[in-house]
Amino acid sequence: MILPTVDPLLALGVFTSTAATDTVYVLFNASIMARRRFWAANWSGLWYMLSAFAVITYTQDWIYVAFAAVGSWSGAFATVTWLAWRERGTAGVT
Incomplete structure (x- = not known):
């Protein structure tokens, strides 16, 4: 099996795009x-716009799926961590 060559800039783009997608x-x-309708609608629209780059990129070359998966995991993990931190700060817990 021949491994495809990886374009580092494109791999970074896929990683960043999927991290941002999962953040959103x-x-x-x-x-x-x-129950914040306005923000839910805004985030939903942005979510679909951001996912386009990664999907188009990794359907052209399977190796970028790995960068998409790691970016997706990183975006979700970082955002949930930030939301928990923000919630603790709002509650007055340090």
């Missing part, structure tokens, strides 16, 4: 849980 997805879900 988490914020979309948080807005839904908080």
Whole structure:
């Protein structure tokens, strides 16, 4: 099996795009849980716009799926961590 060559700039773009996509997805879900219609709608629209780059890129070459998966995981993890931190700060807990 021949491994494809990886364009580092494109791999970074896929990673960043999927990290941003999952960040927006988490914020979309948080807005839904908080019953914030306007923000849920905004996050939803942005979510679909951001996902286009990664999907188009990794359907052209399977190796970029790995960068998409790692970016997705990183975006969701970082955003949930930030939301938990923000919630603790709002509650007065340090």
